[in-house]
Amino acid sequence: MTEEIRKIVADHARLSIDAAGLAADADLYQAGMTSHASVNVMLALEDHFDVEFPDRMLTRDVFESIAAIERALGELRGSTVS
Amino acid sequence: MSVSVDRDQAFLDTVRRVADELAGPNADSVDREARFPIETIEGLRAEGALSAFIPTELGGGGVAFETIAAACFELGRRCGASAMVYAMHQIQVISIVRHLDDAPWFEDYLRTVSREQRLIASVTSELGTGGDMGRSVAAVTPAEGGACTFEKQAPTVSYGAYADDLFVTLRRAPDAEPSDQVVALARKEQLELEPTGTWDPLGMRGTCSPGYVVRATIAPEQVLATPFPRVSSESMVPVSHILWSHLWLGISTDAFDRARAFVRAAAKRSPGETPPVAVRLSHLMSELSLLRAEVSSALAEFVEASDEPGRERLTTMASALRFNNLKIAASEQAPRVCQGALGVCGIMGFKNDTPFSVGRHLRDTMSACLMVANERIHQTNASLLLIAKDV
Numbered sequence: 352m353t354e355e356i357r358k359i360v361a362d363h364a365r366l367s368i369d370a371a372g373l374a375a376d377a378d379l380y381q382a383g384m385t386s387h388a389s390v391n392v393m394l395a396l397e398d399h400f401d402v403e404f405p406d407r408m409l410t411r412d413v414f415e416s417i418a419a420i421e422r423a424l425g426e427l428r429g430s431t432v433s
Numbered sequence: 434m435s436v437s438v439d440r441d442q443a444f445l446d447t448v449r450r451v452a453d454e455l456a457g458p459n460a461d462s463v464d465r466e467a468r469f470p471i472e473t474i475e476g477l478r479a480e481g482a483l484s485a486f487i488p489t490e491l492g493g494g495g496v497a498f499e500t501i502a503a504a505c506f507e508l509g510r511r512c513g514a515s516a517m518v519y520a521m522h523q524i525q526v527i528s529i530v531r532h533l534d535d536a537p538w539f540e541d542y543l544r545t546v547s548r549e550q551r552l553i554a555s556v557t558s559e560l561g562t563g564g565d566m567g568r569s570v571a572a573v574t575p576a577e578g579g580a581c582t583f584e585k586q587a588p589t590v591s592y593g594a595y596a597d598d599l600f601v602t603l604r605r606a607p608d609a610e611p612s613d614q615v616v617a618l619a620r621k622e623q624l625e626l627e628p629t630g631t632w633d634p635l636g637m638r639g640t641c642s643p644g645y646v647v648r649a650t651i652a653p654e655q656v657l658a659t660p661f662p663r664v665s666s667e668s669m670v671p672v673s674h675i676l677w678s679h680l681w682l683g684i685s686t687d688a689f690d691r692a693r694a695f696v697r698a699a700a701k702r703s704p705g706e707t708p709p710v711a712v713r714l715s716h717l718m719s720e721l722s723l724l725r726a727e728v729s730s731a732l733a734e735f736v737e738a739s740d741e742p743g744r745e746r747l748t749t750m751a752s753a754l755r756f757n758n759l760k761i762a763a764s765e766q767a768p769r770v771c772q773g774a775l776g777v778c779g780i781m782g783f784k785n786d787t788p789f790s791v792g793r794h795l796r797d798t799m800s801a802c803l804m805v806a807n808e809r810i811h812q813t814n815a816s817l818l819l820i821a822k823d824v
Contacts, residue, residue, distance in 0.1 A: 367610060380610075381605075385567070386813075387813075390817065393820045394819060397820075405822060407749060409751070409821060411666065412748065
């Protein structure tokens with residue numbers, strides 16, 4: 352899943368650096384992702400993973416790194432299974 | 434937030450007195466001469482009102498946020514510019530209080546604000562960012578001896594020449610991205626302000642907000658540890674929109690009161706008949722009550738969300754949309770009410786020297802849609818609406 356997220360980040364976050372070399376816990380905002388770009392990342396994630404982020408998860412922190420996004424997706428998918 | 438009824442009531446009574454005795458009587462000259470409302474600010478200083486929100490253990494008044502909002506409303510009823518200066522100062526104080534995280538430098542600073550009643554202005558807008566507060570060009574730059582410097586080109590700094598200290602948004606470091614922002618507090622003796630423009634605007638003339646190049650040398654501790662995006666979404670943006678809306682409501686309420694006084698005077702001249710213009714006043718009342726409802730519901734939601742542990746709700750997109758909507762709605766409704774009051778009072782309202790003059794009210798509230806331009810807020814909302822669910 353990490354690589355799928357990385358691909359989405361590379362395509363939509365408009366980072367000033369190459370997402371391929373980004374650590375999973377690197378701060379995407381510090382890497383140049385604007386709030387506007389983060390919305391596009393969220394939309395692409397919802398589309399790709401066929402999920403909907405509820406409003407409580409639509410915060411800056413949840414999308415601040417690839418690892419944080421992976422945790423959020425894990426939480427969402429876990430809750431749909433149970 | 435706990436409200437100590439007696440303390441808060443006493444504070445509000447004091448602000449009301451300053452508004453009636455100092456802000457009101459000087460409002461016309463402040464407006465005409467585009468001069469700083471020094472009488473009001475000195476009056477508030479003398480009463481310790483500049484530190485009203487600072488906790489008592491740091492020497493402040495410890496009053497509740499709701500009471501600060503009510504104070505902005507009361508000042509707005511008498512002088513829009515006085516209210517705006519007070520509101521902007523409170524926005525900086527409240528942002529520091531809510532995000533200081535026990536930092537010793539900021540605790541000491543707040544004690545100094547309480548003791549010396551220092552007035553804080555903000556430097557958030559910047560040339561080269563297209564009006565986007567979420568981006569900075571100027572950066573915290575390491576200098577000799579462990580100090581930091583910065584130089585920021587600010588198109589407007591409200592009451593910059595009269596402020597003791599400045600609250601400034603900056604990039605975290607010279608190599609940081611434009612959106613990687615922090616906020617720093619620079620004291621007057623560390624600052625150099627080079628004026629770059631004049632100040633002769635349509636309204637809110639007493640805020641004295643020309644442009645400046647701001648240069649400063651500060652210590653690293655003067656940069657707030659909490660990243661600016663968090664300070665902004667949890668505090669600075671919602672607090673700004675709530676306090677501004679309260680003072681716009683105050684200005685609109687006074688315009689309505691003047692229209693009502695005009696109708697009453699007309700009624701007294703023809704006893705037994707309801708003057709035709711009274712119907713227009715009724716229309717105006719419904720416009721005013723819409724504004725009042727939006728302002729008070731936003732305040733209640735903010736206070737409730739602020740009381741929750743971690744204040745997580747304030748960091749959601751739904752919350753950003755909520756308080757952006759308050760700004761848009763209130764900034765459009767306030768001049769509408771003032772224009773309605775002008776419609777009631779007619780030429781007596783249009784003239785600047787009658788008890789029913791509402792020209793200043795109308796001009797002051799016309800600044801509302803420009804203070805963070807509504808179209809920019811709509812652009813942000815449009816983007817958030819693509820993803821937010823329950824709005």
